[in-house]
Each structure stands twice: as structure tokens, then as C-alpha cells.
Amino acid sequence: MPYALFCDDAKLSKSYPTEADVWKLASDSGLVTDVESKDGQPAPRRMLDNDYEIRPCQAEPGECPEKNERDAQAEKDFQLLLKGR
Numbered sequence: 001m002p003y004a005l006f007c008d009d010a011k012l013s014k015s016y017p018t019e020a021d022v023w024k025l026a027s028d029s030g031l032v033t034d035v036e037s038k039d040g041q042p043a044p045r046r047m048l049d050n051d052y053e054i055r056p057c058q059a060e061p062g063e064c065p066e067k068n069e070r071d072a073q074a075e076k077d078f079q080l081l082l083k084g085r
Helices: 019-028 065-083
Strands: 003-007 032-035 045-048 052-056
Touching: 003 019, 019 032, 019 045, 019 052, 019 065, 045 052
Parallel strands: none
Antiparallel strands: 003 052, 032 045
8 A cells, every 4th residue: 555645634745655665755855853762762763743644545546656756766866966966
């Protein structure tokens, strides 16, 4: 089942194949904050800003979550290429 970024009941992103793909997109977009862990855990835990959440969803008609993930990666690679010039 695909996943997307939501705020309340509004779907804010395209659908992606895995929850990890959406976390990566949110992190790259600056929507993830590391907060101190509870219960003495050694590592900080990630939280989404502004009441955003990642939830399973249905892909829109004609939408391909795998293509969305490939396109997002290609865009990131392109931006890194531009910064390297």
C-alpha cells in the first residue's frame, strides 16, 4: 500500500511506495525535527512539524507511486548536480 504526507485529512504529497520514502521526502523538505527521546533512549526520535503525518493511502487514478519515487530521486540528483557546479 502506498503512503503520503497528510495534514488533518488533506493529502499534501504524491503517493510513494513506502513510508520510508515519504519520511525521506519530508526530511529533504525540512519538515522533520529531531527531538530528545523519551525513556532514556540513546538516539533522538524524528517528528514531523506542524501536525503533519504519514499515512497509508490510495494512489490517485493513473498515479504510479514507484514513478513518483523515481522522479523525486531524479530531481534530488539534478539539484545536487547543479550545486556541484
